[in-house]
Amino acid sequence: MGEILTPDPHPVLSAGRGGHLVIGANGGIGSALYSRLKASVETVWGTTQRDLNSEDPQLFYLNLLDSPADWRFPNASFDVVYLAAGICRMALCESDPAGTSKVNIDGMTRLARFLSESGAFVVFLSTNQVFSGNDAFVTENAPYRPLNEYGRQKAVVEEFIKQHCPRSAIVRLTKVVEPNMAMINQWVERLLNNKPIEAFNDMMLAPVSLSLVVDVLVQVGAQKKPGCYQISGAEDVSYLVLAQYLASCLNRSQSLVQSVSALDKGIKKTFLPRFTTLSCSSTIALCGLIPPHFSEVIKECFQRVAAANEYGVRI
Numbered sequence: 001m002g003e004i005l006t007p008d009p010h011p012v013l014s015a016g017r018g019g020h021l022v023i024g025a026n027g028g029i030g031s032a033l034y035s036r037l038k039a040s041v042e043t044v045w046g047t048t049q050r051d052l053n054s055e056d057p058q059l060f061y062l063n064l065l066d067s068p069a070d071w072r073f074p075n076a077s078f079d080v081v082y083l084a085a086g087i088c089r090m091a092l093c094e095s096d097p098a099g100t101s102k103v104n105i106d107g108m109t110r111l112a113r114f115l116s117e118s119g120a121f122v123v124f125l126s127t128n129q130v131f132s133g134n135d136a137f138v139t140e141n142a143p144y145r146p147l148n149e150y151g152r153q154k155a156v157v158e159e160f161i162k163q164h165c166p167r168s169a170i171v172r173l174t175k176v177v178e179p180n181m182a183m184i185n186q187w188v189e190r191l192l193n194n195k196p197i198e199a200f201n202d203m204m205l206a207p208v209s210l211s212l213v214v215d216v217l218v219q220v221g222a223q224k225k226p227g228c229y230q231i232s233g234a235e236d237v238s239y240l241v242l243a244q245y246l247a248s249c250l251n252r253s254q255s256l257v258q259s260v261s262a263l264d265k266g267i268k269k270t271f272l273p274r275f276t277t278l279s280c281s282s283t284i285a286l287c288g289l290i291p292p293h294f295s296e297v298i299k300e301c302f303q304r305v306a307a308a309n310e311y312g313v314r315i
């Protein structure tokens with residue numbers, strides 16, 4: 001890595017054409033995006049908050065909890081920066097709003113402003129949780145009505161970015177369902193062994209695949225049109241419906257899928273929006289996104305699990 005620069009007190013990253021940077025390049029979405037960009041963009045950088053013992057010279061340490069004076073950047077200009085880091089566990093945000101806000105609000109807003117002032121186009125990953133869940137297919141400009149702390153923190157950062165980062169895009173996602181998801185892996189393993197699984201009948205999602213999310217993020221970064229973009233599945237389904245479909249793909253009995261209530265299991269109502277779907281109009285206009293049916297997302301998970309066919313999976 002070249003000379004190391006620090007953002008405070010004299011930000012010196014230069015504006016103009018430069019590399020792409022993924023903040024949170026070890027995360028679920030960040031790592032997939034980082035890999036994809038490496039295949040298509042000349043210079044790609046990534047950050048991690050873990051101890052650096054990586055062979056990858058493009059990966060550098062950055063912790064949102066540190067003072068900005070302690071952040072160190074490579075001597076490079078960043079054309080596009082993806083803000084894909086943060087504490088995403090909703091239960092943790094709820095139980096420790098002050099601690100999680102230090103990362104999700106304080107650190108993120110400082111970093112967004114610094115990178116924007118240095119000339120980068122900033123892409124912030126957000127969520128349907130900024131809305132109440134009372135309506136389906138919420139439009140891009142609907143008012144914020146978060147039900148929980150995670151959604152509140154995201155809404156605060158969105159507002160900040162809209163005000164302070166003129167060259168920026170906010171990309172809201174519904175639930176990303178991908179092959180490495182622990183819940184999917186556990187379900188598949190248990191169903192294959194003819195063991196029962198429990199699935200919530202009152203927790204909804206509008207799943208999207210990781211590859212679709214990465215496709216859209218790459219397009220948003222390539223086109224650099226400021227605005228708000230949403231990526232959503234085509235309909236709301238319960239986790240129960242998802243599990244039942246999974247069982248049918250695996251040729252397993254539907255009786256293995258037990259319907260349970262998240263509320264009865266102690267999950268707060270504020271984590272259970274009735275609707276999670278988002279309107280995708282601006283993303284369709286940008287890059288022709290087709291909101292996926294949940295079955296396509298599940299099928300894609302299987303296509304990426306090399307062993308799937310061994311089990312006679314119907315896809």
Ligand SMILES: NC(=O)c1ccc[n+]([C@@H]2O[C@H](COP(=O)([O-])OP(=O)(O)OC[C@H]3O[C@@H](n4cnc5c(N)ncnc54)[C@H](OP(=O)(O)O)[C@@H]3O)[C@@H](O)[C@H]2O)c1
Binds near residue numbers: 024026028048087177
């Ligand atoms: N996954 C979804 O279904 C979904 C849905 C809607 C929105 N989103 C949004 O998409 C973004 C990425 O989500 P994800 O699922 O990829 O999350 P994730 O797998 O939990 O990754 C979070 C990333 O944040 C980094 N991070 C955590 N604390 C940090 C800190 N103090 N300083 C610097 N980096 C820190 C982690 O770094 P290390 O890896 O180095 O520890 C990790 O790379 C988030 O903003 C999330 O709100 C995700």
